Structures are given as structure tokens and as C-alpha cells.
Amino acid sequence: MANADALFHVDGLSKQFGGVQALANVTMSVAPGELRAVIGPNGAGKSTFFNTITGLFPPTSGNVFFQGERITGQPPHALARIGIGRTFQITSIFRELTVRENLQVALTGRERRSWSIWPKARTMNMPRVRELLALVGLTDTGTRIAGTLSHGDQKRLELAIALAGQPRLLLLDEPTAGMAAQERLASIHLVGSLARELGLTVIFTEHDMAVVFAVATVITVLHQGAVLAEGIPAAVRAMPAVQQVYLGEAVAPVE
Amino acid sequence: MNRPSLLAIAILAAIALPLGLTDFWTFIAIEVLVFALYAVSFNLLLGYGGMLSFGHAAFFGVGGYTVAILVKHGGLPLAVAFPAALAMSAITAAIIGFFSVRRIGIYFAMLTFAFQMLLYTVALKATGLTGGDDGITGLKAAGALSKPIYYYWFALIIVIVALALMHRIVHSPFGMTLQALRGNPRRVEYVGINVRTHQLATFVLAGTIAGLAGAIFAISSGNVFPGWLNWTASATPIVMAVLGGFRTFIGPMVGAAVYVMLEVVISGHTEYWPLIMGVIIVVLVLMMPEGIMGMTRRIRDGKR
Numbered sequence: 001m002a003n004a005d006a007l008f009h010v011d012g013l014s015k016q017f018g019g020v021q022a023l024a025n026v027t028m029s030v031a032p033g034e035l036r037a038v039i040g041p042n043g044a045g046k047s048t049f050f051n052t053i054t055g056l057f058p059p060t061s062g063n064v065f066f067q068g069e070r071i072t073g074q075p076p077h078a079l080a081r082i083g084i085g086r087t088f089q090i091t092s093i094f095r096e097l098t099v100r101e102n103l104q105v106a107l108t109g110r111e112r113r114s115w116s117i118w119p120k121a122r123t124m125n126m127p128r129v130r131e132l133l134a135l136v137g138l139t140d141t142g143t144r145i146a147g148t149l150s151h152g153d154q155k156r157l158e159l160a161i162a163l164a165g166q167p168r169l170l171l172l173d174e175p176t177a178g179m180a181a182q183e184r185l186a187s188i189h190l191v192g193s194l195a196r197e198l199g200l201t202v203i204f205t206e207h208d209m210a211v212v213f214a215v216a217t218v219i220t221v222l223h224q225g226a227v228l229a230e231g232i233p234a235a236v237r238a239m240p241a242v243q244q245v246y247l248g249e250a251v252a253p254v255e
Numbered sequence: 256m257n258r259p260s261l262l263a264i265a266i267l268a269a270i271a272l273p274l275g276l277t278d279f280w281t282f283i284a285i286e287v288l289v290f291a292l293y294a295v296s297f298n299l300l301l302g303y304g305g306m307l308s309f310g311h312a313a314f315f316g317v318g319g320y321t322v323a324i325l326v327k328h329g330g331l332p333l334a335v336a337f338p339a340a341l342a343m344s345a346i347t348a349a350i351i352g353f354f355s356v357r358r359i360g361i362y363f364a365m366l367t368f369a370f371q372m373l374l375y376t377v378a379l380k381a382t383g384l385t386g387g388d389d390g391i392t393g394l395k396a397a398g399a400l401s402k403p404i405y406y407y408w409f410a411l412i413i414v415i416v417a418l419a420l421m422h423r424i425v426h427s428p429f430g431m432t433l434q435a436l437r438g439n440p441r442r443v444e445y446v447g448i449n450v451r452t453h454q455l456a457t458f459v460l461a462g463t464i465a466g467l468a469g470a471i472f473a474i475s476s477g478n479v480f481p482g483w484l485n486w487t488a489s490a491t492p493i494v495m496a497v498l499g500g501f502r503t504f505i506g507p508m509v510g511a512a513v514y515v516m517l518e519v520v521i522s523g524h525t526e527y528w529p530l531i532m533g534v535i536i537v538v539l540v541l542m543m544p545e546g547i548m549g550m551t552r553r554i555r556d557g558k559r
Contacts, residue, residue, distance in 0.1 A: 054445075080447035092442045094435045104428075105435040109446030114432040114453065117424050121431035165446055 006065070007032045007201050008169055013062035015045075015052050015225075022048040023059070024225040030169075030218075035195055036203045037212045040222035041245060046205040047089065049222065050173045054086050055079050066169065080109065085167030087158045089174040089205075095147030099138065102146050102157055103129045106164035128164075135194065136160045152183050159191070163198070170195070172204035176211050184211050191215065209246075213237070221245070269411055273404045281403040282475060287515045288407075288414045289472040290495060294507035295421055296464035297492035302501035303425055304457045305437030306356070310367030311465055312488035313351065313374050314344045318466025319473035319483055323391040324384060326474070333396055337470050344466020345459055347374075352458035356451055359440075368486060375484040390480035394473055403475075410471045417464055422504060424460070433457055465492075498539060500546025509547050513539075 006029035015023040023045050030036050040046055052059045058073035065071065071079060094102045107125045108114045133139050136156040141149065146157060155175065162170060175191060176184035188206075192215035195202045206212050212219065212233075219236045221229040229239050236242055273281045293315055300306040321340040325331045331339075355366040378385045385391065399405045424430050432453055436443040440450045473479050482488060491514070492507070499510025517535060522528040543550040 075449075076441070076444040077447050077449045080445050086445055088441075092439060092445075094439055094442060096438050097431075097435060101431060101435075105431055105443070106446040108428045108432055109443070109448045112447075113428045114448045115429055115456075117427040117429050119428065120426055121428045122426070124428065161442070161446065 005029075005031055007034075007067060008203070009065040010053060011063045011065070013049070013052060013064065014060045015048050015057075016060045022225050023052065025062070026222070026225070026227055028220055028227065028230065030201060030203060032168075032201050033199070033217075034201055034203075035192060035215050035217045036201075037216035037219045038203060038205045038222060039207070039209075039212055039219060040228070042207075043224075044222040045225040046222055047173065048225070050086075050171065050205060054084070054171060077109075080165055080167075081112075083166070083168040084171065085162035085165045085169070086171040087155075087162050087173060087175060089177050091151070091154045091158050091178075093146050093154055093158050093161065095145075097146055098142065099133070099144050099146050099149070099157060100126075100129050100142040102161055103132050103164050106161045110165045132160045132164055135163065136190065151178055152187065155179070155187065156190075159194075163194070168201060170200050170202045172202065174206060175204055176206065176208060181210075184208055185214055188215050266415065269415075270408070273407045278403045281407050283515065283519055285403070285407050285410050285475040286472070287512050288410050289468045289475070290491070290511035290515055291508035292414045292417055292471075293465055293468040294492045294495035294499070294511040295418060295504070296461045296468065298496045298501050298504075298507040299421060299425070299433075299457055299461040299464075301493070301496055302503075302507070303430065303433045303437065304454060306454065306458070307360075307364050307493075308355075308367040308458075308461075308489070309364040309486070309493075310351070310369075310371030310489050311461070311492050312484055312486070313367070313371035314348055314462035314465035315469035315472075315488065316371075316374060316378065316479070316484035317347045318344045318469030319479040320378065320385060320391070320469075321466070322470040322473045323394055323479040326394055327391050328384075333400065333474065337467075340466050340470035341463055344469070345463040347466075348459045348462025349455070352455045352462070356454040356458055368489070371484060371489060372486060375481060375486075378481040378484050385481070388481065390478055392478040394477045394479075396474050400474075406475055410475065413467065413471060417467060418508075421460075421464065425504060429453070429456075494536060496546075498536060498546055500543075500548035500550070500552075502545060503548040503552065506546050506548035513547065 008030040010026055010028050013023055013026040026049060038046055038049060051057060053064050055074050055076045063070055063072045066082060066084060094105060104121060104124055107128060129142065133142060136159050138153060138156055138160065149157060172191065176187050179187060188211045191202065216233055219231065219233055220227060221236060221242050223245050228245060229236055229242050272284055276284060297311045300308050318340040321343040322336045325336040325339055351367065351370040355363055358366055379387055395401055396406060400409055432443065432448060436450050436453065443450050495510035495514050496507040498513060499508065500506030517532055521531050525531065
């Protein structure tokens with residue numbers, strides 16, 4: 001593989017659905033500690049890219065490497081076990097369970113105790129559950145049914161579920177989807193500070209440019225399934241090709 | 256009153272129950288025990304795992320036939336026949352489960368249904384072994400267990416142990432994982448848990464316990480028939496679980512008791528009993544969409 005320093009490396013990844021080329025020879029390397037934004041207009045292949053690298057479906061060709069190991073086409077539970085956590089564009093939590101149980105399930109996965117039938121599950125891992133809730137700002141919601149939380153709080157809970165696995169790499173698919181503008185920035189700043197605090201590497205897709213420029217350290221622009229541009233935010237913003245794709249959308253000024 | 260003392264009273268009452276019953280009603284009490292166990296085993300799949308099996312009777316039937324064949328043709332004691340029934344139903348569940356848990360929703364239901372009908376055909380056609388249409392009759396336990404009251408206590412011990420085991424499991428980390436994957440299997444995968452193996456294990460456990468229920472019932476009723484494996488037999492635990500409340504652990508037991516009692520009382524009065532029962536069950540389910548226990552819980556919580 002090309003980049004020995006990379007924590008995460010994608011090599012020539014392609015995905016075809018019938019006659020549609022959803023991903024075309026995507027290559028990218030993500031160094032430890034990066035907050036990598038993957039952006040692009042609707043239909044650029046962001047979701048396909050995400051779902052392919054997280055084992056939801058295999059690529060047509062190309063490979064994915066994590067910490068130097070080839071992980072192409074591995075099932076999601078195997079990826080979670082080696083330190084890759086993810087969240088979904090449409091918030092994915094255990095809606096019928098309490099907030100606390102949501103995290104207990106995640107910790108059970110982390111500790112490989114999902115097969116054990118001995119301890120009572122309800123009282124397991126409580127200190128760690130409280131820690132995780134505090135981390136994402138959900139203290140005191142532990143006994144609520146997860147499905148009754150506000151949309152923003154459900155997103156935070158999903159983040160806590162992903163963090164429960166103590167990932168090295170966190171993949172966030174549209175982490176601010178469905179939020180109000182103010183909430184979006186607060187939420188992505190939370191991700192940014194958690195990543196620094198916990199030493200995580202983050203790859204996220206996002207369509208709100210303000211959110212992207214608020215935290216991203218490197219940006220990859222996808223267009224029609226291929227990498228159009230890549231670089232630090234200031235450089236990407238200045239590229240004529242990028243501006244053209246976005247037709248002068250909010251790429252330009254950000255506070 | 257707290258839970259442990261309620262439980263102790265319930266167990267003592269269950270032990271004392273046959274002392275005041277005729278042999279006929281003792282057999283009915285055994286039937287309640289058997290179907291309570293069967294319905295709870297089914298509910299591991301539906302209520303906890305979110306898997307609607309339409310072929311659970313396959314395991315009840317395999318357990319029953321295994322005991323019947325070993326006792327009748329092999330002359331073996333229950334101490335051998337019962338463990339063999341557990342093993343056979345576990346193996347059957349592992350095979351059917353291996354193919355079925357790969358599919359979800361209606362496809363899972365159809366696969367379990369198809370496998371069960373396959374076994375039904377075997378029970379009908381393998382006449383030498385199963386007696387075909389006539390089934391296997393005249394089964395009897397040897398020694399003390401041939402007395403209904405002793406067989407009741409024997410069954411009661413087995414049922415309590417099996418229920419305790421299942422109760423333990425649904426409240427364990429495994430059980431919590433199961434309830435999590437009921438609503439969101441993908442999320443479970445992404446916390447590092449292999450969903451399919453957990454579903455398969457649940458399927459095997461549920462099938463094994465159903466086989467145990469079938470084994471107990473084969474001896475108490477004295478016979479086994481191919482109808483045990485027919486698709487209508489797979490509807491029975493579904494009705495019991497829904498009637499009693501499949502979101503609770505004891506709901507299916509309550510549903511089973513109500514179902515069996517209704518059947519006994521009504522069939523004693525009219526040959527049209529399935530019609531009357533159908534009507535009563537429809538009304539009950541419409542009145543209590545969460546089942547009897549769901550309703551009870553709601554009333555209790557409302558009063559607090």
C-alpha cells in the first residue's frame with residue numbers, strides 16, 4: 001500500500017450499481033489525528049463512499065486499509081472490533097431502549113460480552129455509561145426511552161454509542177443532518193473537541209460548508225464519484241474547479 | 256408485596272394445585288404448563304428477538320416424536336428419551352435456523368413455515384417410524400410417573416427450571432443485545448456484535464425449549480400426531496403470546512393458560528368451539544392490543 005503513515009487508506013475504490021458508476025477510482029489517505037471532511041454536491045458519491053468503506057456492501061474494485069491491514073469487504077462487526085466506529089445520516093439508535101441501555105449494549109459489544117448470560121445487564125458498566133453521557137452532554141437522561149429524546153439529543157446519543165467502542169477512527173455520515181443552523185455548529189464543535197481530547201481521527205461527510213470549514217483539517221471533494229480536489233480548507237476553497245462544481249455556493253466566505 | 260414473595264406463593268400454589276384436582280383436571284394443568292413453556296420459548300423469538308417464526312411447531316413436534324419413538328419402539332426410559340428429544344430439537348433448530356435467520360421479516364416467516372411443512376410431510380409419510388396418519392399412541396411413563404399427579408410435579412420442575420433459565424437469559428447482556436437487535440440490527444452490527452450468530456443461538460434455544468415442551472406433552476397426552484407439526488399448530492404459540500402480551504416475560508404464560516382453559520371449557524359445551532374461541536380471541540385482542548399483561552401493567556402504572 002502507498003501511504004505507510006496513514007491510519008486509513010483507500011486505494012482505487014470503485015463501486016458500480018448496475019450501469020451507474022457511483023464511485024470511480026477513489027484514492028485517499030487519512031493521517032492520524034485528522035478531521036477529514038468529504039464533501040460534494042448531491043449524488044457525488046459521499047454516501048456510497050461511506051457505506052463501501054464501512055462494510056455495508058463490498059466495492060466493485062479497489063481496497064481499504066486500516067492501520068496497514070486490508071479490511072476490504074469485512075462485515076461491520078469486524079470493523080467495529082478493530083476500532084472503527086460510525087454514525088448514520090439517519091440517526092441510528094435503539095429507540096425502544098433507555099438511553100442507558102443504548103450505551104450498555106454498545107459497551108457489551110466493546111467488551112465482547114454479548115454472549116454472556118450471567119450478570120444482570122441493567123446494572124452493568126454504570127460508571128462508564130455516566131462518563132459517556134457526560135462526554136456528549138446528556139447527563140441525567142439515562143433512564144429516558146431513547147426514542148423520546150429530541151432529534152439533536154438522539155444524534156448525541158448515537159455519537160456516544162460510537163464512542164463507547166473506543167474507536168481510533170470515527171466515521172460520521174452527515175453528523176448535523178436535520179439540525180437547525182445554530183445547533184449544527186455547536187454539534188460539530190463538540191465532535192472536534194472530543195476528537196482532540198480522545199485522540200481520534202475523524203472522517204465525516206457534510207453538505208453545510210459552514211460546518212465543514214469550522215473543524216475540518218483536510219477536505220476531499222467528490223464529484224460524480226471521483227476525487228475532484230483535496231487539500232487544506234483554504235486551498236480547497238480557492239480552487240476554481242471546486243467553486244465551479246458548487247456554482248458559487250457558500251464555499252466562499254465563512255466567519 | 257415484593258416480587259420474590261409473589262413468586263414463592265405462585266410456586267407453592269402450583270405445587271399444591273393438583274392435590275385438589277381430579278385426574279382429568281390434573282392433565283389439563285399439565286397442558287397449561289406445557290403450553291406456557293412452549294409460548295415463552297416462542298416469545299424469545301417474537302417478543303425479544305423480533306423474529307416472527309411461523310414454524311415453531313416443528314420443534315414441539317420433533318421433541319414429541321423423538322420421545323414417542325424412543326419410548327414406544329425402543330422401550331427406553333424417559334431419562335434417555337427426554338435428553339434425546341432436547342438434542343434432536345436443538346439439531347433441527349440449528350439446521351432450520353442456519354438457513355432462516357439469513358432472511359428477515361416475511362421471508363424468515365415463510366422459510367420457517369416451509370421447513371415445518373417438510374417435517375409434517377415426513378411425519379405423515381415415514382409410516383414405519385411415525386405411524387403416519389395414525390400417529391403413535393398408548394405412550395405411558397413407567398413407575399410412579401404413570402400417576403398423573405406425579406407426572407404433574409415432574410413436569411412442573413422441568414418447566415420451572417426452563418422458565419428460570421429463559422428469564423435469566425433475557426435479562427442478561429445476551430438478552431439485552433437481543434432486544435437491541437430487534438429494533439435496529441444494523442446498529443448492533445456497528446457496535447461489534449455479529450447479529451446473525453446471536454439470532455441463530457436464540458433460534459436454537461427457543462427450538463430446544465419447544466422440543467422439551469413437546470416431549471412432556473407426548474407422555475402426558477399419551478400420543479403424538481402429525482397434526483402437531485401442521486401449520487395450524489404453529490399459530491397456537493403466536494396467538495398465546497399475543498393474547499397474553501408478547502412485550503412481557505409472563506404474558507405468553509398467561510395467554511397459554513387462558514387459551515387452554517377456554518378450549519377445555521368451550522369444547523365441553525359445543526362442537527363449534529373453534530368458532531366461539533376465535534370470536535373470543537378476536538374480541539380480547541381488539542380490547543387489549545398489548546395483551547392481558549400489557550393491559551395489567553398499564554393499569555398498575557396508571558394507578559401509581
